[in-house]
Amino acid sequence: MRGPIEVIVVVRRSDRCLVLRRVPERLGYWSPVAGGVEPGETPAEAARRELREETGLDADVLELAVGLSYSLLDDPPEVRARYAPGVVTITVHAFVAEAPAMWEPTLDAEHDDHRWCDEDEAVSLFIYETPRAAVRAAARVEVA
Numbered sequence: 807m808r809g810p811i812e813v814i815v816v817v818r819r820s821d822r823c824l825v826l827r828r829v830p831e832r833l834g835y836w837s838p839v840a841g842g843v844e845p846g847e848t849p850a851e852a853a854r855r856e857l858r859e860e861t862g863l864d865a866d867v868l869e870l871a872v873g874l875s876y877s878l879l880d881d882p883p884e885v886r887a888r889y890a891p892g893v894v895t896i897t898v899h900a901f902v903a904e905a906p907a908m909w910e911p912t913l914d915a916e917h918d919d920h921r922w923c924d925e926d927e928a929v930s931l932f933i934y935e936t937p938r939a940a941v942r943a944a945a946r947v948e949v950a
Contacts, residue, residue: 816944849899862912874898
């Protein structure tokens with residue numbers, strides 16, 4: 807069961823960001839790297855783990871100075887069922903990571919496609935506001 811804290815990792819390469827499409831069984835929507843924080847794990851540790859699991863990229867992550875959250879009340883029952891009883895609001899820690907110039911992701915079983923998009927294209931693909939805000943915030947920071 808998932809808890810009330812999640813992470814989003816915006817992977818950038820030059821002026822583009824990586825978006826992943828979830829498989830139909832996971833509702834088939836486009837998203838950055840994202841996932842839950844496991845017990846005993848910090849958000850930064852979760853961000854690095856999700857990045858490795860979903861794309862194969864092992865990279866440093868920088869937390870973005872943006873406060874994000876969303877409500878599960880509008881999600882379908884099959885999504886709400888993944889969360890612990892009583893969890894209604896999810897707090898999301900957003901991160902950014904830089905990908906090497908020629909790197910391409912190795913997708914996990916949760917995803918079936920990927921694209922490299924500019925900020926506007928990525929934002930237009932997302933059905934949720936949380937990833938939109940994360941991509942906008944990532945576009946404004948310099949990563950060493």
